[in-house]
Amino acid sequence: MGVGTSTFLIRWINFLTMLVAVAVVGFGVWMSVHSDSCRKTLVLPVLGIGAFIFLVSIVGFLGAMKQSSILLWIYLVLLCSILIGILIFTVLAFIVTNNGSGHSVVGLRYKEYQLQDYSSWFLKQLNNTRNWDRLRSCLVKTADCDSLSKKYKNLKQYKSAKLTPIEAGCCRPPSDCGYPAVGTSNYDLSYHPVSPNRDCKLYKNARAVKCYDCDSCKAGVAQYMKIEWRVVAVFNVILFVILSFIYFVGCCARRSMSGRHSKI
Numbered sequence: 430m431g432v433g434t435s436t437f438l439i440r441w442i443n444f445l446t447m448l449v450a451v452a453v454v455g456f457g458v459w460m461s462v463h464s465d466s467c468r469k470t471l472v473l474p475v476l477g478i479g480a481f482i483f484l485v486s487i488v489g490f491l492g493a494m495k496q497s498s499i500l501l502w503i504y505l506v507l508l509c510s511i512l513i514g515i516l517i518f519t520v521l522a523f524i525v526t527n528n529g530s531g532h533s534v535v536g537l538r539y540k541e542y543q544l545q546d547y548s549s550w551f552l553k554q555l556n557n558t559r560n561w562d563r564l565r566s567c568l569v570k571t572a573d574c575d576s577l578s579k580k581y582k583n584l585k586q587y588k589s590a591k592l593t594p595i596e597a598g599c600c601r602p603p604s605d606c607g608y609p610a611v612g613t614s615n616y617d618l619s620y621h622p623v624s625p626n627r628d629c630k631l632y633k634n635a636r637a638v639k640c641y642d643c644d645s646c647k648a649g650v651a652q653y654m655k656i657e658w659r660v661v662a663v664f665n666v667i668l669f670v671i672l673s674f675i676y677f678v679g680c681c682a683r684r685s686m687s688g689r690h691s692k693i
Contacts, residue, residue, distance in 0.1 A: 440493040442675050446486035449671060453479030456664060460657070475661065482511060482672075489679060501679065508676050515669045522662040525550050526655040529648075531594070534604045539592045541603060542648035551654065555647040564650060565641045574600035574639050578613045587613040598649025599640050602632035 457475035485507045492500030529547040531540030544552065554560055573596055581587040587610070592600075601616070602608050606629035608616035615634045622629040628643035640646050 440490055442678055443486040443489040443493065446489070446672075446675055447483055449668070450479050450483035450486060453482060453668065460661075478511070478515075481507075485511065489675075505676065505679050508672065508679065512669060512672055512676060515665050515672070519662050519665040519669065522658045522665075524548070526658045526662070529651060529655055531652065536588075537604065538589060539597050540594075542594055542598055542645065542652050544644040544648040544651065547648065547651045547655070551651045555651060561647065568595070568599060568641060568646075568650075569637055574614060575636065581613045584610055584612060594649040594652035595646070596649075597645075598643065598652075599646035602640055603628050603643075603645050605629075606632070608632070 454476055457472055457479055460475060461472045485504060488500055488507065489504035491497070492504050525548050527548065529542065529551075531542050534541055544555070555564075573593075577587065577596065577600060581590055600614070601610075603624070603626055605624040605626055606622040607624065608618060608620050608622065608629075611617050616632070618632075618634065628640060628645050631642045632638075632640045
């Protein structure tokens with residue numbers, strides 16, 4: 430590949446990379462809009478990598494336009510670090526989210542989730558008292574449980590609803606407790622459950638209590654985080670392929686430029 434051709438390609442490919450970076454930032458903004466403040470675990474990292482890719486693409490664009498060997502070296506080193514970072518995060522994300530799928534319950538359209546089904550990393554994070562106190566306070570403020578009475582007008586609608594993992598785990602007691610529902614947000618706690626599940630004793634009808642201290646609530650948050658991490662991991666795979674091609678073109682441009690300088 431000639432110097433002119435390679436620098437032309439890297440110049441315009443990095444212009445496209447700027448657009449990719451804008452798309453990454455847009456993806457981060459989309460995540461922030463579709464996630465409440467309790468579950469924005471990956472918004473800042475996504476926005477950060479989008480901004481970093483944008484800066485790196487500017488370095489590559491200028492290096493190709495000015496045919497600067499130093500700028501191209503800096504560009505390739507930075508791009509390589511991005512690729513390594515994306516690869517490590519993506520592999521870890523798939524490992525961490527490999528476990529946990531939920532359990533179907535007869536008569537329910539949604540699944541129930543058990544904390545022990547998830548990876549040890551999730552267990553460590555969610556069983557950390559400081560982490561959970563912060564998440565618990567945030568979940569109460571978001572009023573996911575309070576909105577159920579507005580979404581479902583009667584008990585029939587509520588029982589046939591497809592609740593989210595957090596609604597299923599934090600807003601109601603596990604089904605094996607056997608508490609009869611007396612509305613879309615209350616249960617008859619005079620019933621004495623035979624289940625050994627400790628969540629049965631932790632559940633209360635009070636708005637600030639519900640099942641926020643239950644393992645089922647932590648499992649619901651773990652499932653939400655798993656879905657969020659998987660979406661980002663798949664996005665990263667696509668991003669890795671695109672940036673790998675750009676890195677290959679950048680290496681060709683740098684090699685061609687070095688060959689030209691050695692002949693002079």
